[in-house]
Amino acid sequence: xxxxxxxxxxxxxxxxxxxxxxxxxxxxxxxxxxxxxxxxxxxxxxxxxxxxxxxxxxxxxxxxxxxxxxxxxxxxxxxxxxxxxxxxxxxxxxxxxxxxxxxxxxxxxxxxxxxxxxxxxxxxxxxxxxxxxxxxxxxxxxxxxxxxxxxxxxxxxxxxxxxxxxxxxxxxxxxxxxxxxxxxxxxxxxxxxxxxxxxxxxxxxxxxxxxxxxxxxxxxxxxxxxxxxxxxxxxxxxxxxxxxxxxxxxxxxxxxxxxxxxxxxxxxxxxxxxxxxxxxxxxxxxxxxxxxxxxxxxxxxxxxxxxxxxxxxxxxxxxxxxxxxxxxxxxxxxxxxxxxxxxxxxxxxxxxxxxxxxx
Amino acid sequence: xxxxxxxxxxxxxxxxxxxxxxxxxxxxxxxxxxxxxxxxxxxxxxxxxxxxxxxxxxxxxxxxxxxxxxxxxxxxxxxxxxxxxxxxxxxxxxxxxxxxxxxxxxxxxxxxxxxxxxxxxxxxxxxxxxxxxxxxxxxxxxxxxxxxxxxxxxxxxxxxxxxxxxxxxxxxxxxxxxxxxxxxxxxxxxxxxxxxxxxxxxxxxxxxxxxxxxxxxxxxxxxxxxxxxxxxxxxxxxxxxxxxxxxxxxxxxxxxxxxxxxxxxxxxxxxxxxxxxxxxxxxxxxxxxxxxxxxxxxxxxxxxxxxxxxxxxxxxxxxxxxxxxxxxxxxxxxxxxxxxxxxxxxxxxxxxxxxxxxx
Numbered sequence: 001x002x003x004x005x006x007x008x009x010x011x012x013x014x015x016x017x018x019x020x021x022x023x024x025x026x027x028x029x030x031x032x033x034x035x036x037x038x039x040x041x042x043x044x045x046x047x048x049x050x051x052x053x054x055x056x057x058x059x060x061x062x063x064x065x066x067x068x069x070x071x072x073x074x075x076x077x078x079x080x081x082x083x084x085x086x087x088x089x090x091x092x093x094x095x096x097x098x099x100x101x102x103x104x105x106x107x108x109x110x111x112x113x114x115x116x117x118x119x120x121x122x123x124x125x126x127x128x129x130x131x132x133x134x135x136x137x138x139x140x141x142x143x144x145x146x147x148x149x150x151x152x153x154x155x156x157x158x159x160x161x162x163x164x165x166x167x168x169x170x171x172x173x174x175x176x177x178x179x180x181x182x183x184x185x186x187x188x189x190x191x192x193x194x195x196x197x198x199x200x201x202x203x204x205x206x207x208x209x210x211x212x213x214x215x216x217x218x219x220x221x222x223x224x225x226x227x228x229x230x231x232x233x234x235x236x237x238x239x240x241x242x243x244x245x246x247x248x249x250x251x252x253x254x255x256x257x258x259x260x261x262x263x264x265x266x267x268x269x270x271x272x273x274x275x276x277x278x279x280x281x282x283x284x285x286x287x288x289x290x291x292x293x294x295x296x297x298x299x300x301x302x303x304x305x306x307x308x309x310x311x312x313x314x315x316x317x318x319x320x321x322x323x324x325x326x327x328x329x330x331x332x333x334x335x336x337x338x339x340x341x342x343x344x345x346x347x348x349x350x351x352x353x354x355x356x357x358x359x
Numbered sequence: 360x361x362x363x364x365x366x367x368x369x370x371x372x373x374x375x376x377x378x379x380x381x382x383x384x385x386x387x388x389x390x391x392x393x394x395x396x397x398x399x400x401x402x403x404x405x406x407x408x409x410x411x412x413x414x415x416x417x418x419x420x421x422x423x424x425x426x427x428x429x430x431x432x433x434x435x436x437x438x439x440x441x442x443x444x445x446x447x448x449x450x451x452x453x454x455x456x457x458x459x460x461x462x463x464x465x466x467x468x469x470x471x472x473x474x475x476x477x478x479x480x481x482x483x484x485x486x487x488x489x490x491x492x493x494x495x496x497x498x499x500x501x502x503x504x505x506x507x508x509x510x511x512x513x514x515x516x517x518x519x520x521x522x523x524x525x526x527x528x529x530x531x532x533x534x535x536x537x538x539x540x541x542x543x544x545x546x547x548x549x550x551x552x553x554x555x556x557x558x559x560x561x562x563x564x565x566x567x568x569x570x571x572x573x574x575x576x577x578x579x580x581x582x583x584x585x586x587x588x589x590x591x592x593x594x595x596x597x598x599x600x601x602x603x604x605x606x607x608x609x610x611x612x613x614x615x616x617x618x619x620x621x622x623x624x625x626x627x628x629x630x631x632x633x634x635x636x637x638x639x640x641x642x643x644x645x646x647x648x649x650x651x652x653x654x655x656x657x658x659x660x661x662x663x664x665x666x667x668x669x670x671x672x673x674x675x676x677x678x679x680x681x682x683x684x685x686x687x688x689x690x691x692x693x694x695x696x697x698x699x700x701x702x703x704x705x706x707x708x709x710x711x712x713x714x715x716x717x718x
Contacts (some may be wrong), residue, residue: 008684008697008710026385027409032684032697032710051407123619242584284646287694287715296688304693309668325367325391329655332664333645336392338367351367356646 002072006298010034013071017044019339020077024354026289059169093164097251132170140167189259281312322350361431363659367391376403378698379436386650427451456610475560491529498528555638556600630646640671681709
C-alpha cells in the first residue's frame, strides 16, 4: 500500500475522463500531483489536462494494471465503477477512495435507502420489485402515484418513470427494461437542496454550506449557495452528512441530494459518492473547493476550510448554451468554466458559470 | 490570422514548460482551451497538464512549425524568447502576444530604461558600456557605487554586480562575461513594490492592487498584497502601468517592479512582459487571477475584474522548503501551489503558498 499522506510528485489515478475528472485533475495539479486518467476515449476532457491517459474500459484488466503501475491512489468521477475493478486495483496494492462500501450503496437504490434509514437519515417510503407482478403488487400496496426507477444505473432523470395507477406498473417495469426496480413514494417537497461534505482518512469531516437546486427535465440547471436556510435546517443537513460519511467509513467528497418538506424536515433523495454538480459553486465561492477537498481526502492530506467568501449562482451550460461564452465573458460577476467537450449535444453539460454576489 | 476572440476548444500555444507555463495552462483549461507547450524537456511542469508537448528549443524551426500547426495563438512564460522565433510564428499566421515590441524592450535593459523614461515612467540614472574602458569611464562619470548588469539575459539576481570604485568597473565588466552592460545608480528605496496589469486586444486595461515585495539574494521570498499604500502612490503606480501598456501597444499581463523612494515617488526597476511571481497572490486573492487574465487578453477575450476578496501573504517555496507541504496543508489559512518540479535544487522555485487574511 502507498505511504500516506501521498507526497506531491506522486501520480493520482482517476477513472473517467469527463468534466468531473477534468476538474479533479486540475485541482490535483495545483497540489503538485501528476494525474493518470483511465478512459475509453483517447481524447477526453480530463485526459487533455492529465500527464497520462490510459485508453480502456473501466473493467479492462490490462488497463487497470497499467493504471496501477503509474498511480498510488485511485479515485473516480462516477459511481458506476465496477466492484471487480476496485477489487482488482486493491489487490494490486492501490488505495481506492471512496471505497467499495460507498460504491455498493450508491450503485443500488434499495441498498442506498436501506443504509440511509438504518443510519437515521430519513428517505421517502419505498419498495423493491424484481418482476412486473411484484411491481403491480408494490404499487397497489404503496398507493399511486409512485416513481419507478431502475435499481441500478440511470442519472439525470434517465431510467425512471411515474406510475399513476397501480396496474400501469407492469408496463412501466417492462419499459424500464425488465430489470429490478425501486418504487418510491412522491416527496411533497418545497425545495431541493444538497449538501457537499468530505471525510478525510483520519475521520475528520468538512461540510460546505447547503445549496438550493433547480432541475429541469431531470437535469440540474441552477444552484444557489449558500442557500437561505434557518439554523435548524442547516443542523439537520449537517447531521445527515455526518451520519452518511461515518456510516460508509467514507473517504473523499460526497454529494447528498435533499428534499425540504413543508414541515421543515429533510429527506435524502440520493447520495453520489463523488464530487457533485451542485458543488461547482465552491470553485469560486469557497477557499478550498470540492475538487481540491476530494484530492486532499483521497491523498490522505488534512481537509481544508469550507468557508464561503461569495454567494454564488451556478448555472449549467447545456448543449449549445456554451456558445454564449463571448457574451458571458463580458459579465464582470461571471466566472466561466468550460469542459473542452467537442460535441455540444442537446442537454449535454458543456460547462458552467458561477455568478458571484456579495455574501 | 486566427479569428478573435479565440473560441473555447481552440489550442493555445505556450513557449516554456516551467511553473508560469503550468499555471497559464491550468487557467487556459478552465476556459475550455487546449494547450500546446513548446519546451526542451519532454517531462515539464507545464507539459504534464497540457494536451500537447512539442519537444524542442525555442528557436528550432521544425518545433515552431509543429506549434503553428496546432495553435492559433501563442504566448510565452519568459521574456527571452528569440525575436526570430516570434517572426517565424507570425509568418506562419499565428498571433503572438505580448508582441515583438514588448519583447525587444524587455530583452535589453538599455532599451527598457530608454522606453520607460520616454514614456514618462521614471527610472534610476543609467549608462551603457560595451567595453571595460567604457565601463570605467561611465562609473567615473556617474560616481560610485553603481550596479553593473548585463544588458541582456540574467534574472533572480544573476548577471549583475556592484562596483564600489570606478577602476573596479573593468574587472566587473570582464567578470560579467565581457558583453555589453548597463550601469545603474543605486535606488535609495524604502520599499520594493510591484504592479500587475493587463491590456486586452481592444486596448482596455485592468490593473491589480500593488504588492509589497521582499527579496533575499536577488530572489523573491515574499509578497504582501494589496500593499498598504496611500492613494497617491497607487495613483502613480497605475499611471506608470497605463503608460507602459499603451507605450508597448501591449497585449497580455505585465509585471512592473517599482522602487518606492523616501519622498514617496516611484521609480520603475524593471518590466517583465509576462505573468509575474509577485502576482501569484491573485490566485487566491482576486476574482480573476493574473493567469486567467493573461489568457483572456492574448485570446482576445474581454478582461476580467481585478478586485481583491482577500489580503494575501505569498511565500515562495524554494528548494527543500517545499518538503514542508504536509505541515502547510494543516494550516487552514494557507493555499498551496506546487509546480511538479522533480529536482529541488537550492533556491529553485518549487511552489508557493498564499496565506489568506481578511481584507
